Every structure is written in structure tokens, then in C-alpha cells.
Amino acid sequence: MNKILNWGFLSTARINQALIKPLRASKRTLLLAVASRSIDSAQAYARENKISKAYGSYDDLLNDPEIDVIYNSLPNHLHAEWTIKALHAGKHILCEKPLALTLDEIDAMSSAAKETGKVLAEAFMYRHHAQTLKVKEIVDSGELGKIQLIKGAFSFFLNREKDYRNFKELGGGSIWDVGCYPISFTRTIVGAEPVEVFGWQVAGQGGGDVLFTGQMRFGNGILAQFDSGFKIPARAYMEIVGSDATLYVPFPFKPSINNEIILTRAGKQQKIKIKGQELYLGEVEDMCDAVLNDKSPRISLADSRANVATILAFLKSAESGKPVLI
Ligand SMILES: NC(=O)c1ccc[n+]([C@@H]2O[C@H](COP(=O)([O-])OP(=O)(O)OC[C@H]3O[C@@H](n4cnc5c(N)ncnc54)[C@H](OP(=O)(O)O)[C@@H]3O)[C@@H](O)[C@H]2O)c1
Structure with a gap:
């Protein structure tokens, strides 16, 4: 498919800076919008980074019909909630690592991706x-x-x-x-x-x-x-x-x-x-291949889930002082 994907930043997180250059280098992407909890901060961010649209709420970004892909760079506890909302708003999502904090959250995110037919991938750039x-x-x-x-x-x-x-x-x-x-x-x-x-x-x-x-x-x-x-x-x-x-x-x-x-x-x-x-260009191009060419993302949701399952087992072990079988 020969289309330019319009991207929106969900928040003004520091990590966004790493995506700006690749999103401008790729021939298949346009960084179109940024959303923040405050309109002042969104507008200042948009001005500084030459982004044409600024939204004062995350919902406003999700409701923009021109946006194809959302980059979810929220703190970890908000990954699941906003990824699920964005999928139901019809967006494809590149979500920062870790994909979520519980396996239930990941399963709900995977179900939402399946139901909506949208791409969801974890941004493990390396x-x-x-x-x-x-x-x-x-x-x-x-x-x-x-x-x-x-x-x-x-x-x-x-x-x-x-x-x-x-x-x-x-x-x-x-x-x-x-x-x-x-x-x-x-x-x-x-x-x-x-x-x-x-x-x-x-x-x-x-x-x-x-x-x-x-x-x-x-x-x-x-x-x-x-x-x-x-x-x-x-x-x-x-x-x-x-x-x-x-x-x-x-x-x-x-x-x-x-x-x-x-x-x-x-x-x-x-x-x-x-x-x-x-x-960071790799994850941008991988996302474009998935959305435009129906290619499976390099990092499957099963892979992201297994990483989180391992982290959760480690935390359980550290809390109990005992080895944990997975
Ligand atoms: N792949 C990588 O190389 C890499 C590197 C660093 C971080 N990360 C990941 O990227 C994500 C963000 O990390 P970051 O260091 O860039 O975060 P950050 O600078 O702290 O930004 C997070 C943004 O989330 C929004 N936000 C909404 N609710 C918030 C709350 N309760 N507390 C704090 N911020 C809130 C804020 O944006 P608004 O004020 O605009 O709403 C804030 O600017 C994390 O998941 C992290 O693991 C990945």
C-alpha cells in the first residue's frame, strides 16, 4: 500500500525525542500531532518540534480521524489503559516497553488488537x-x-x-x-x-x-x-x-x-x-511494514507477554525469597 501514515505522540514524554528524527527520515510516516494533559504544554511542544497539531487531552488525539498510528510513551502504568482506548478509536499503536505491568493487562490489549484488527507492537528498539x-x-x-x-x-x-x-x-x-x-x-x-x-x-x-x-x-x-x-x-x-x-x-x-x-x-x-x-528507525519501519504491508511485527505480542511474565516471576521471587518456576 502506498500511503503515508500519520503519527501522533500520546504525551510529551522525553523519549519522544528519539522518534522525531526517524519519523521524519522514513518515507512512509508523517509526525502530525502531539497530545498532552495540558494544552499549553502540547502547544509549546508542537511549536518547538514543528508538529502541526497540538491537543490538550489524550482523548482529543484519539478522536482525530487523520491519525493512523499512536506512539504510546506514557508511564508504564498507563500503557494498557490508553493502548486499549486508542485501539478502540481505530488507531494502530506502537507502545513503549514494558508493554504492560500484568498479564491480564496484556491479554486485554491483545484482545483489543484482535477485535479491532489494528496493529499493536512493543517499542523495544534494540x-x-x-x-x-x-x-x-x-x-x-x-x-x-x-x-x-x-x-x-x-x-x-x-x-x-x-x-x-x-x-x-x-x-x-x-x-x-x-x-x-x-x-x-x-x-x-x-x-x-x-x-x-x-x-x-x-x-x-x-x-x-x-x-x-x-x-x-x-x-x-x-x-x-x-x-x-x-x-x-x-x-x-x-x-x-x-x-x-x-x-x-x-x-x-x-x-x-x-x-x-x-x-x-x-x-x-x-x-x-x-x-x-x-x-529508533527500525521500530518505525517495522510498524509501517505491519500496517501497510500486513507483515507481522518483529516483536509478537506473545513475545512481549513472555518478557513481562519473566519480570513478574522475578518480582515474585524477590518478594518471597524463593526461586519461582514459570
Ligand atoms: N525505548 C527507549 O529507549 C525508552 C527510553 C526511555 C523511556 N522509555 C519508555 O517510554 C515511556 C516514557 O518514559 P519517559 O522517560 O520518556 O517518560 P517521561 O519523560 O516521564 O514522560 C511521560 C509523560 O507521560 C505523561 N503523563 C501522564 N500521566 C502521567 C503521570 N501520572 N506521571 C508522569 N507523567 C505522566 C506526561 O506527558 P504530558 O504532561 O504531556 O501529558 C509525561 O511527560 C516509559 O514507558 C519508558 O519505559 C523507552
Whole structure:
């Protein structure tokens, strides 16, 4: 189908900035509108970012017949509610990670997508990047031998006291915000779901975790570990250890246009160069392919659900102090 998709931002969230360039770079998209809880903030945002329409309520954006795709960049506790409303308003939705906070929410979102026939996909941008695809290709080719162990981390120092990430009731906590990445990366590389998890957390004042460490056991014998945190320096890595070689990914979640991953075999390092694309363009084009060409989104709703199921099992384990079978 030869059509330009009109996109609308649901909120003036900081992450929107990452989508503006790709939405203008793609030949199939037009960033048409932004909505905010306040008309002043919507208008200021629209002016600053040269967006032609500004709405002072989320419902007004949903009621605009010109909008085809909504980018849901609300805090995590609002993902389900507004995605379902937007689907029923006839919009396709690219919803930020994590897709939702409970499996019931995800099931309701999936049902709404099915009922309305609209596309719903989670905005896990790193999954579309050439580096992720290359890592998966190397692992699947058997070059590392039999995969035994996967480790990863994602942390940063969160110094905004009022940020929703600090409050459990708003979907806060480091496992939801950044831990979801090494969990997703590990599941993607293994190509299966963990059968058992065990996690420990340090809770912050707002109830969500500020530090989480977790272990996963997969049915095929692969073991995995990750950590995430808000009160430690910025770190991100993935390491995949096979019986014959190790693959180290220094920038797994925010790769740039030129990256290197490191394959170590018998003590010798081989640097593999990867030419990627602008990080957030992949999810925009994937959405266009799904809406315009009937292609299934790269990240299925079953995949998003399984990531959330793993996070929920980790939280249950951290609360009970016991391993949790999935
Ligand atoms: N993929 C990535 O690289 C990436 C990176 C960062 C964040 N994210 C995801 O994007 C989403 C937003 O994160 P962010 O850091 O961009 O959020 P943010 O800057 O805090 O913005 C969230 C926006 O939601 C609206 N909002 C509605 N109800 C709210 C409430 N009760 N509390 C706070 N804000 C409320 C506000 O917009 P209005 O005032 O305009 O209504 C606010 O600006 C999260 O789901 C996060 O996981 C993804």
C-alpha cells in the first residue's frame, strides 16, 4: 500500500525525542500531532518540534480521524489503559516497553488488537538493530559451540526525584525500566523461555526496586544472570558464553551506526564490525511494514507477554525469597 501514515505522540514524554528524527527520515510516516494533559504544554511542544497539531487531552488525539498510528510513551502504568482506548478509536499503536505491568493487562490489549484488527507492537528498539540480528545469527550458526551461560546488565544513575520510575504504583523500578532489556536480550538469544528464575532486590523509597539481580534457568540447560539499577553508574553489556567461544557485546541496547562486538576463541580476540542504522528507525519501519504491508511485527505480542511474565516471576521471587518456576 502506498500511503503515508500519520503519527501522533500520546504525551510529551522525553523519549519522544528519539522518534522525531526517524519519523521524519522514513518515507512512509508523517509526525502530525502531539497530545498532552495540558494544552499549553502540547502547544509549546508542537511549536518547538514543528508538529502541526497540538491537543490538550489524550482523548482529543484519539478522536482525530487523520491519525493512523499512536506512539504510546506514557508511564508504564498507563500503557494498557490508553493502548486499549486508542485501539478502540481505530488507531494502530506502537507502545513503549514494558508493554504492560500484568498479564491480564496484556491479554486485554491483545484482545483489543484482535477485535479491532489494528496493529499493536512493543517499542523495544534494540531488537530491530543489525547488531542484535548479527548476534543472534552468530549464536544460531553454532560458532560459539553449545551456549552455556549468558550475562548482562543495564543500569544508570537516576537523579530525577519526581520521575515515575521511582514509584511502584506508576510502574517504577529498575527491573521494569532497564532490567527488561537484558531479560529480553537473553530470551531472544536463547529462543526459549526460562523455566525458573530467582531474584533479589533492594527497594527504593517509592517501593520499586533500585537494584535487582536475577538468575534464569532455561529448559535446555542454559543459565543466565542479569542486574539492573538506578543508584549505580551507567553500565550496559551482554556476554554470551559457549563451549567453544565467547561473544561480548559492549553496547547491546543502544547500539549506534558503527559498532563492534568481540568474539574470543582460545584466548584470541576477533572484533566484528557491524554497520547499523539509526537506532529508533527500525521500530518505525517495522510498524509501517505491519500496517501497510500486513507483515507481522518483529516483536509478537506473545513475545512481549513472555518478557513481562519473566519480570513478574522475578518480582515474585524477590518478594518471597524463593526461586519461582514459570
Ligand atoms: N525505548 C527507549 O529507549 C525508552 C527510553 C526511555 C523511556 N522509555 C519508555 O517510554 C515511556 C516514557 O518514559 P519517559 O522517560 O520518556 O517518560 P517521561 O519523560 O516521564 O514522560 C511521560 C509523560 O507521560 C505523561 N503523563 C501522564 N500521566 C502521567 C503521570 N501520572 N506521571 C508522569 N507523567 C505522566 C506526561 O506527558 P504530558 O504532561 O504531556 O501529558 C509525561 O511527560 C516509559 O514507558 C519508558 O519505559 C523507552
